[in-house]
Amino acid sequence: MIAQRKDDHVQLAVEQQQQHSGRNQFDDVSFVHHALAGIDRPDVRLATSFAGLSWQAPLYINAMTGGSEKTGIINRDLGIAARETGVPIASGSMSAYFKDPDCADTFSVLRKENPDGFVLANVNATASVDRARRAVDLIRADALQIHVNTVQETVMPEGDRSFSSWVPQIEKIAAGVDVPVIVKEVGFGLSRETVRLLESLGVRAADLGGRGGTDFARIENGRRPLGDYAFLHGWGQSTAACLLDAQDAPIPVLASGGVRHPLDVARALALGASGVGVSGTFLRTLLDDGVAALIARISTWLDQLAALLTLLGARTPADLSRCDLLINGELRDFCADRGIDPRPFARRSGGLDVPHEMTGSTR
Template sequence: MTREQRKLDHIRYAMESGDGNRRTGLEDIQFLHNCLTPVDPDKVDISTRIGSLKLPVPVFMDAITGGAPEVKEINRRLAAVARDAGAAMAVGSQYGAVKEGKHADTYRVIRKENPEGIFFANVSALVSPDEARAAVDMIAADALEIHLNVAQELIMPEGDKTFSLILENLSRLQDCVPVPVIIKETGCGMAAEQIRELQARGFTCFNVAGCGGTSFAAIEAARGKVKRYEKFADWGIPTAWSLIDAAHTARPWDTVIASGGIRSGWQAAQAIALGADAVGMSGNILAVLLQQGEEAAVAYLQDVIADLKDIMVLTGSRTVRELQQVPLIFTGDTLAFIQSRGYEPQFRRKR
């Protein structure tokens, strides 16, 4: 099967499978209402940072697609949605484009559609420094996502299974581009132990991309029609659990990004309250775009941002950093996770 057909299969299976039975852990988290909020709606500041990069809103469109002629128009429309909603956008993996020199136009189209947009390039953890630079140059990117997708590669028949090379190769990529470098999982989450390993290699930006949203393990199991892999559809660390680990591991200068099954402004606010600096959304936006059109996708994103701002008012939070410090109530499996890791239930990310 060609790489191009695989890209199209990923879109088809992602739209068919949705989020499945995977839980984010956010359902176990409750805000406390602040009946004496000191925050007026017009005084809420939702700007944030990813490394040295400033974002006007903390919600962005995370990596979705690219690398096949048939998805060029999808990427153009996604860039238009990002522009009209005032959000940043990450492209899908450029690994094939930088390896084989094919279909770069399916990525470059975003910069043509949205010349002033904030865009993230996206490559595999096994690219060379020159290939990483080529991915950034391809779209004049403002940041670079380097994705970790061990579960997907393990199940995918065409997958690259040289996992022992990942950490050493990441060290080669740490300072290879002049923009922030984000280490990103792809739906299986990050634990504190691996975040510490990455910190020791010099990395400071982490997208935990937890379990709860699109499952590439499930997609590859469906593509390959290998029944024994179906049990791995729900493999991973729920998004909330990854964020809790990250909050206990992140240093004041680190950036934590939440993604994985975040589908609303309410969930975005919960993720930020757990310590995230920014929130990525992908499969849900793509579904709205393909099923209802650009205007509906823009409205969806605008509603997410508006709901986030309202929750900030209701919790007395003027800024993203203040929202990271509000009290939360934990129940269920997420409370059990906190206790099993030896954390205090009223932890907050240190600043």
């Protein structure tokens, strides 16, 4: 039954990708174009660091799947793509492994195919400390994701209905494992209040996991005979809104949910993300065109991201946080409702600062 559910999730997620209208609230964020801000491409470095972790690039393959024969093949190919491109990768929820240890290889294949890469294990907020440690050990994980998904569980026919234990359990796991813990939403967003709470629990970083990508309320409702939870489709805050809400967060934040192309990656980094995760877009590429196509796509994204940094005058991903941004549309309305002033984002650069010797002036 678990294996079938995992296969259903993949099928329904791909169907959503095919049906997406193409627009989300990242489109309400635009860079102010400064025509002379560009720098030299060799001066750009994509490496990023946060919470004591160092990545070659600020892009990562986020949690997707595992637990069945079909999803094991997907994880094998994702592991290969991560190895060939040097990006970090997160396992899908490893709950299936705890219920059926025979499916362990559908998760451990991530490490088998990517022996030297950065790999994150993934458990839910009800996992015991022992299970969290087992998940980390199984794939020799460099960090642990704890996913929170109350909306998905609510719609899931066989989902949890008790959530009060999640906060103390997250604190226990964070204290009980030997790797950094990152808490991630699965597509409904983390509010600023939640991020502050996570910091108090010992969590090292938060993956905001906002609305805009795969909608797990829609997926689980698709598994219900009557489809009677359609009113929860589209629940939550967008990833861009969560990033604005998390300004001055006490822990680093990562962005995932609705990331469609390298410009969205740059937007997320400019809004304060230390890294940007992608799931649905990469999954569809893999299933439609194969692992070679996914490797090519990730490589192209990294090259195009470096190109964006070059024209924006950002030598590192962190430098994007000094670029001028315009916040418009529904996202500006969100800022007003949450007491966020969007105007300072448009004046962050302080104007162009060109060294005198570069101007050629003899004055």
